[in-house]
Amino acid sequence: MRKRYSLAYNLAIFILAQIVWLALLGLWIYWYVSNYLIFEKVGEKVSPQIVIDTPNVFPFVGGIVLLVGLSFSMVLIFRHLNVQIRLTRLYDNFIANITHELKSPLSSLQLYLETLNSRNVPPEKQKEFLEQMIKDTTRLQKLISTILEISALESRKNKAQxxxxxxxxxxxxxxxxxxxxxxxxxxxxxxxxxxxxxxxxxxxxxxxxxxxxxxxxxxxxxxxxxxxxxxxxxxxxxxxxxxxxxxxxxxxxxxxxxxxxxxxxxxxxxxxxxxxxxxxxxxxxxxxxxxxxxxxxxxxxxxxxxxxxxxxxxxxxxxx
Known part of the structure; x- marks a missing residue:
């Protein structure tokens, strides 16, 4: 089953990535400063040749790990940001479409009701108006039912028979x-x-x-x-x-x-x-x-x- 990315999941990934990044940065600075202070105190007693032969490679490795962790974090951030932006755009389109779908039959119903209320409409026209109003209400009912059914399906409220x-x-x-x-x-x-x-x-x-x-x-x-x-x-x-x-x-x-x-x-x-x-x-x-x-x-x-x-x-x- 395809994994679903919720807002909470994205936020957790972002926070975790930042914690890892800050931890690596702090660790790298700590070791670098510690080594620098040690070398400064005992520098005169340590042979330059010994220092060269036994280098401390941790700052270098730590820097590489830091860059990799930072890059990975940025990839995750941009990936989930793009997903959220895309979903937001789709949702905005949905709101626009659903508003139009609801407004059209409601406007039609209002027009027919106002006409029936303000004029003496012939019986044959009344029947025509009523038939169209039934179609509009059916359209509204189907639209609302669709939204409710999808919500129930996603939340597993409806038990399939x-x-x-x-x-x-x-x-x-x-x-x-x-x-x-x-x-x-x-x-x-x-x-x-x-x-x-x-x-x-x-x-x-x-x-x-x-x-x-x-x-x-x-x-x-x-x-x-x-x-x-x-x-x-x-x-x-x-x-x-x-x-x-x-x-x-x-x-x-x-x-x-x-x-x-x-x-x-x-x-x-x-x-x-x-x-x-x-x-x-x-x-x-x-x-x-x-x-x-x-x-x-x-x-x-x-x-x-x-x-x-x-x-x-x-x-x-x-x-x-």
């Missing part, structure tokens, strides 16, 4: 639900399952994984959406691949897309809405399932493939 399912059957079922949910064409998703296998999943959490991946494909596609989902079974794992025909992801972006608050900006689709939490949430859910997720894309305009690996499970009777 794992059950064993036939991999092909459950994924096919969840994909069909997503097709209806996102109102996709019936041929938008092509599903292929080569071998049967069982996986242990929290079906509600895994539905969120599929929904987020499909939602990403919709957002970052410019033409008719085509998604290919394939399942392959190996000795002790199941590999699920989600491939779309979207705009693709350039190599330098691929290592960052699962980070919290990270969002990709593409000039071809400049108005994509989001918070930068979706793929981070997906990664955390998969990790909670003792699996892993990766991404590959040949570049811009080449589509994207997300690869999920999950451990197989022993066949048991499903609880329904």
């Amino acid at each position: 794992f059950e064993v399912y036939d991999c092909c059957e459950i994924i096919s079922l969840l994909l069909n639900e997503s097709v209806e949910q996102f109102r996709l064409k019936t041929d938008a998703i092509d599903f292929n399952c080569e071998n049967e296998a069982n996986i242990s999943i929290d079906v509600n959490a895994f539905k969120m994984v599929i929904d987020n991946l499909i939602d990403n494909s919709i957002k970052y596609s410019t033409g008719d959406l085509k998604i290919s989902v394939s399942v392959k079974t190996f000795l002790n794992k199941v590999e699920i691949q989600f491939t779309d025909n979207g705009i693709g992801i350039i190599p330098k972006e691929q290592k960052n897309i699962f980070q919290k608050f990270y969002r990709i900006y593409d000039s071809d689709i400049p108005n994509v809405k989001g918070t930068g939490l979706g793929l981070y949430w997906v990664k955390e859910i998969i990790r909670n399932h003792k699996g892993k997720i990766s991404v590959k894309s040949e570049g811009k305009g080449k589509g994207t493939t997300f690869i999920i690996e999950l451990p197989t499970a022993k066949k048991t009777k499903n609880k329904k």
Whole structure:
């Protein structure tokens, strides 16, 4: 599991590095001054040849150790400082995005309510307004739920309800639900399952994984959406691949897309809405399932493939 660097950890590293640096500096000065005073007192009694033949190399070694320790400390300081600066920038972007995502539906709701309150709106228009207001409130509810779910997932407050399912059957079922949910064409998703296998999943959490991946494909596609989902079974794992025909992801972006608050900006689709939490949430859910997720894309305009690996499970009777 990837090590997480908290603020307390960074502060402890910084303080420890400074303590080591100051200790080495003090030790080096102490020995240097001590030797200098000794040599000064007995200098006249000691043969110059003896002094040359038996030099005290500790100041030299101490100086080298001091420089190495100082260099190492500075590397750690700059490394963690860069991490914190980057996280701060991502967090600032998240605040800006989430503010916009909250403000838009609220402004829409306020406009419709003020219109209904100040004018005699025809019944057909009232129905149209109410339908749009329901959409806006649903959007707000999903956004708030996403933030709360991620917080609960990170703090381990939500206990996953794992059950064993036939991999092909459950994924096919969840994909069909997503097709209806996102109102996709019936041929938008092509599903292929080569071998049967069982996986242990929290079906509600895994539905969120599929929904987020499909939602990403919709957002970052410019033409008719085509998604290919394939399942392959190996000795002790199941590999699920989600491939779309979207705009693709350039190599330098691929290592960052699962980070919290990270969002990709593409000039071809400049108005994509989001918070930068979706793929981070997906990664955390998969990790909670003792699996892993990766991404590959040949570049811009080449589509994207997300690869999920999950451990197989022993066949048991499903609880329904």
